[in-house]
Amino acid sequence: MLNALEVFTTVVVGVMVGVEFSVAFVVNRILNALPEDAHQLGRAHGGRMLGAVMPFWYIGSLVLAAVWAVAGWHHPGTGLVVTGSGLLIVSVVMSVLLLVPINNRSKTWTPENRPADWREQSNRWDRYHYARVAVLVAAFTLLVAALV
Incomplete structure (x- = not known):
């Protein structure tokens, strides 16, 4: 049973890391290449879509890792799993304190109502997201290392 939990947790965290990595290094680069209105609308839609599912994914990943530990x-x-779980906690705290406030604002923006500094706020979100992806990759690496 423990083996199934280990594999399931690793897959769930790994897929989440893949999605967040893709957002950082693929999706946002695509959106940045679009005309300004399309760029902003795409980010708003992504913020609504991923903002609805990611809280469950982050907390679920953390719970799975804690149960594994x-x-x-x-x-x-086990030390690797505990450390990985700690990094997942860091990613949740980063999300709540740094990324979610920006996302909650930006997901409601349209070309008609966006603030003048919308691009600066989006860039700030991107920088925080890069740091969060690094934390998630480290957590995932520790969980994988714990399997071997």
Whole structure:
């Protein structure tokens, strides 16, 4: 049963990392190449769509990793799982404090009502997101290392 939990947790976290990596290094570059109105509308739509699912994914990943750490407490690699879980906590805190406030504003913007500094706010979100992706990649790496 523990093996199934380990694999399931790793897959769930890995797919989440892949989505966030794709947002950072593929989707946002595509959106940045579009005309200004399309760029902003695409980011707003992405913010609404991913903003609806990511809280469950982040918390679910954290819960799975914590259950793995508890269930495998006396097994090799538990320290890696605990550290990975700590990094998942950091990613949740970063999200709530840094990224969600910007996303909550930007997902309601249209070309008619966006603020003059919308691009600066989007760039700030991107910088925070790069840091969060780095934390997520580190957490995922630790979880994978705990499997071997």
